[in-house]
Amino acid sequence: HRKVVGLISITECYSSKDWPQTCEKFHMQKEVYGATLYDSRLFVFGLQGEITDQPRTDVAFYLSYDECNTIAKKVEDFIESLSIVLESKRLDRATDKSGDKIPLLCVPFEKKDFVGLDTDSRHYKKRCQGRMRKHVGDLCLQAGMVQDSLVHYHMAVELLRSVNDFLWLGAALEGLCSASVIHHYPGGTGGKYR
Numbered sequence: 001h002r003k004v005v006g007l008i009s010i011t012e013c014y015s016s017k018d019w020p021q022t023c024e025k026f027h028m029q030k031e032v033y034g035a036t037l038y039d040s041r042l043f044v045f046g047l048q049g050e051i052t053d054q055p056r057t058d059v060a061f062y063l064s065y066d067e068c069n070t071i072a073k074k075v076e077d078f079i080e081s082l083s084i085v086l087e088s089k090r091l092d093r094a095t096d097k098s099g100d101k102i103p104l105l106c107v108p109f110e111k112k113d114f115v116g117l118d119t120d121s122r123h124y125k126k127r128c129q130g131r132m133r134k135h136v137g138d139l140c141l142q143a144g145m146v147q148d149s150l151v152h153y154h155m156a157v158e159l160l161r162s163v164n165d166f167l168w169l170g171a172a173l174e175g176l177c178s179a180s181v182i183h184h185y186p187g188g189t190g191g192k193y194r
Contacts, residue, residue: 004037009042012046046062104131131165137150141179
C-alpha cells in the first residue's frame with residue numbers, strides 16, 4: 001500500500017529548446033518508480049509552438065497557471081485510469097484459481113535466503129499464500145475497497161504468523177492498521193491523532 005503507482009509531474013518550460021531536457025527529466029523520474037508505476041502525467045506550463053500541437057496522452061501543455069481550466073478533469077481521468085488498473089490487478093490476483101503454485105513474493109534482499117528451499121513443503125506454501133494475501137490486501141486498499149482489504153490482511157496475518165514470517169507479518173499488520181483507521185474514521189481524524 002506504499003508503492004508509487006501513479007506519478008504527476010508539474011514543470012515550467014518556456015522555450016522549445018529546453019523541451020528535450022524537460023522530457024528527459026520526466027522519463028528519468030518515471031524510471032525511478034518503473035517497477036511499480038502504472039501510469040504518469042506531465043503538466044507543462046509556459047511552452048508554446050508546434051511541440052504543444054503534438055497529441056500525447058501523458059503530457060498536457062498550458063500557457064500559464066491562470067489558463068489551466070482542464071487540469072482538474074485531466075487529474076480525475078488519471079486517477080480513474082489508476083483505479084481501473086488497480087481493480088483489474090486485484091481481481092487477477094484474488095481470483096487466480098489456475099491450480100498453479102502461488103509465486104513467492106519477496107523483497108530484493110530476501111532472494112538469497114530462499115535458494116534451495118523445499119517448494120513443496122506446507123510451510124513454504126503457507127508463506128506464499130500469506131504473502132499473496134497481503135499483496136491482494138494492498139491492492140484492495142489502493143483501490144479504495146477497505147472492507148476487502150481488511151479481510152485479506154486478517155488472513156495474511158494468520159498465515160504469516162503461523163510460519164514466523166516476521167517481515168511480511170509486520171507489513172500485513174501495518175496494512176491492517178491503515179485499513180482499520182480508514183474504516184473507523186471514514187471522514188479522517190481531523191488532525192486529532194498525531
